[in-house]
Amino acid sequence: MNRYTPVLRALGMIIMLFGTTILAPLILSNVANDGAQTVYDEVFALTMLCGLFLWVRYHNVKRDLKIRDGFLMVVLVWTILPAFAALPFMLQLGMSFTDAYFEAMSGLTTTGATVVSGLDALPMSINLWRHLLVWIGGMGLIVLAIAILPLLGIGGRQMFKAETPGPMKDAKMTPRIAETSKGLWSVYILVSVACILSYHFAGMTWFDAFCHGFSTMGLGGFSTHDASFGFFNSQAIESVSITFMLIAGMNFGTLFLALHARSLKPYLHDPEVIWFISVCLVSVGMIALYLRVSGVYPDLETALRHSAFNVISIATTTGYASVDFALWPMFAPLWMLFLCSFATSAGSTGGGIKMARAILLYKQVYREIILAMHPNAVYNVRIGGQVAPQSVLFAVLAFGFMYMVSIVSLTLTLVFSGIRI
Numbered sequence: 001m002n003r004y005t006p007v008l009r010a011l012g013m014i015i016m017l018f019g020t021t022i023l024a025p026l027i028l029s030n031v032a033n034d035g036a037q038t039v040y041d042e043v044f045a046l047t048m049l050c051g052l053f054l055w056v057r058y059h060n061v062k063r064d065l066k067i068r069d070g071f072l073m074v075v076l077v078w079t080i081l082p083a084f085a086a087l088p089f090m091l092q093l094g095m096s097f098t099d100a101y102f103e104a105m106s107g108l109t110t111t112g113a114t115v116v117s118g119l120d121a122l123p124m125s126i127n128l129w130r131h132l133l134v135w136i137g138g139m140g141l142i143v144l145a146i147a148i149l150p151l152l153g154i155g156g157r158q159m160f161k162a163e164t165p166g167p168m169k170d171a172k173m174t175p176r177i178a179e180t181s182k183g184l185w186s187v188y189i190l191v192s193v194a195c196i197l198s199y200h201f202a203g204m205t206w207f208d209a210f211c212h213g214f215s216t217m218g219l220g221g222f223s224t225h226d227a228s229f230g231f232f233n234s235q236a237i238e239s240v241s242i243t244f245m246l247i248a249g250m251n252f253g254t255l256f257l258a259l260h261a262r263s264l265k266p267y268l269h270d271p272e273v274i275w276f277i278s279v280c281l282v283s284v285g286m287i288a289l290y291l292r293v294s295g296v297y298p299d300l301e302t303a304l305r306h307s308a309f310n311v312i313s314i315a316t317t318t319g320y321a322s323v324d325f326a327l328w329p330m331f332a333p334l335w336m337l338f339l340c341s342f343a344t345s346a347g348s349t350g351g352g353i354k355m356a357r358a359i360l361l362y363k364q365v366y367r368e369i370i371l372a373m374h375p376n377a378v379y380n381v382r383i384g385g386q387v388a389p390q391s392v393l394f395a396v397l398a399f400g401f402m403y404m405v406s407i408v409s410l411t412l413t414l415v416f417s418g419i420r421i
Contacts (some may be wrong), residue, residue, distance in 0.1 A: 005058045007069050012018030012054025018081055024132055025088070029125035034127050036092045041089045072320075073419075080106055088129055109238055110349060112221030112319035119226050124207060129222050129392035131214040138218025138349035139252070141190045166234045184237045187256045192217045195244040202236040211411045216244050219349045221319025229309070238322060248314040250276060251347035272345040272355040273385040279343055280315055287332050294329050301308075307363075315339035317351040341403075352404050359383055362395045 002203060026040035085104035090096045095103070099115045106113045107130055118128065196213035200206055208224055215222040225231035229238060245253070258265040267273050288300065288307035297303040306323050313320040314336035325333055342358040344350025363381045370379050379386045 004069075007073050007076070009058040010073060011080070012051045012056075012058070014051050014077055015051030015081070016048055016055065017051075017138075018084065019051060020090075021132060021136060022129075023048060025125035025129040028128050029123070034123035034125055036088070036123050039088055039091045042091065043084070046087070048082045050108065059271065061413060064307060078108070079348050082164050085129075085133055092126055095233070100145070103130070104133060107131075107222065108137035110134050110137050110218045110220035110317070110351065112215070115220065119224055122224075122233075127211055128207075130222050131211040131220075131224075131358065134218035134220030134222050135192065135214035138248070139185060140221065146196075147421065162408060183260075184252050185308075187252055187259060188217065190259075191244070191247060191255070195240070198240045198244070199237065202240045203232065203234050204237060212241070213244075216241055216318065216320075217248050217317050218246050219245065219318045219344070219351075221313070223320065233322075234384060235305060238305070242308055242312050245316045245318050245320075246277070246280065246311050248278075248349050249344040251345045252349075253347045254345075269384065270345075271298070271359065275342060275359060276345055276355050277395045279339065280312055282309045283315065283335065283339055287335065290332060291328060296328055310334055311339070313344040316348075317344060353400060357396045357399060360388055360393060360399055362377045363388075364397065364401075366391055 016270055022040055026044060029040055029213060030036075038166070058206075065074065082101055082104040085108060086095075086097065086100035087196045089100035089103055091102075093116070097117075102113075112134070114130075116122070128147045136289065154189060172276050190417060192213055195216055196209045199209035199212055199216075210226050211222070221228075223229070223231075223333055232238075248268075251270060252272070254270045256262055266407070284304070284307050288304040291297055291307060292300045292303040297306065306325075309320070309322045309324050312318075314325075314333075317340045325336070341352045342355060346356040348354075348355040360381065363383070367379050367381055370377060380395060382388065
């Protein structure tokens with residue numbers, strides 16, 4: 001047990017930190033009097049007591065976390081916290097543990113899939129809790145915890161390395177990991193506030209603006225309405241969403257450096273930005289033209305509006321919808337699903353393998369073709385003006401292979417379970 005006590009000590013603190021987030025829906029529930037007040041009281045007390053027990057039990061352990069401890073911590077956090085997050089759904093909505101855990105896991109991992117219907121009639125605090133989970137999971141609760149744990153004598157470097165995507169593990173915005181974490185969260189909060197205000201001024205109510213601001217910045221796609229953005233049918237609101245989905249789809253580390261330097265130069269040195277923007281814009285134009293030629297929409301302007309919103313929503317792994325794009329010709333949704341597997345940048349809140357890995361995979365394939373034609377040639381794979389080490393290339397190839405195997409395996413498993421393609 002001594003081997004895992006530092007992990008359990010840190011886990012206790014993270015559980016208590018997570019417990020404090022329950023105060024937001026608790027306060028709203030009391031203000032709105034939506035009938036869920038006692039539920040949050042119970043969940044808050046249980047979460048804090050469980051975290052406090054682990055903290056008190058192992059508070060004398062002083063050893064720093066090692067690399068394997070960091071990976072274990074990440075696994076424990078992303079499997080245990082959804083269990084606590086699921087409690088409001090179980091106690092207030094009467095959901096089964098499986099459905100509630102699915103909803104909580106979908107929120108915290110910013111997946112955006114939901115098993116809840118009748119979103120328009122849900123208690124306000126429950127809807128806020130769903131969207132808050134997406135916002136917390138977007139930047140990562142662990143990244144937030146890293147900013148706090150050093151104050152308590154717990155090192156966070158190994159957790160940061162285990163949590164962050166490969167291409168940015170060794171990119172230091174500041175000399176200290178804790179300062180980096182604080183910087184990322186500061187930028188995340190700042191842009192989230194701008195997103196909420198923009199939604200409100202575009203026509204949303206304050207409640208809808210807060211909820212959609214949270215899910216937009218987390219790129220999770222939860223909505224307070226069953227019809228998603230089709231409920232608003234507003235081009236202004238869709239334009240705001242497109243803007244902030246693109247911002248959230250790019251590296252927040254780059255945004256931090258740009259704000260710190262008060263210059264856009266950091267974006268010029270970010271190799272992912274031009275690829276991300278180019279892929280999104282070209283895809284929007286291509287799908288809009290395809291929909292117009294296919295006769296889905298009567299004019300190019302309408303096709304461009306719906307293409308821009310839905311293509312960027314899916315490419316950034318958000319999942320909002322303004323129309324039922326499943327009714328579009330098959331090529332369009334398939335292309336959108338292809339985009340969501342790689343389009344977002346490392347250090348963003350999006351999913352997929354990240355654009356940095358996609359660029360390296362493309363350049364590695366190109367190098368192999370060059371070497372096949374010119375065996376004696378010396379050709380180095382470069383990204384961001386620097387030569388990518390062989391160890392990084394091998395790691396990216398392994399990651400890409402595991403990603404594809406996971407998709408194929410899970411697809412076959414779902415089909416075997418009875419789901420139709």
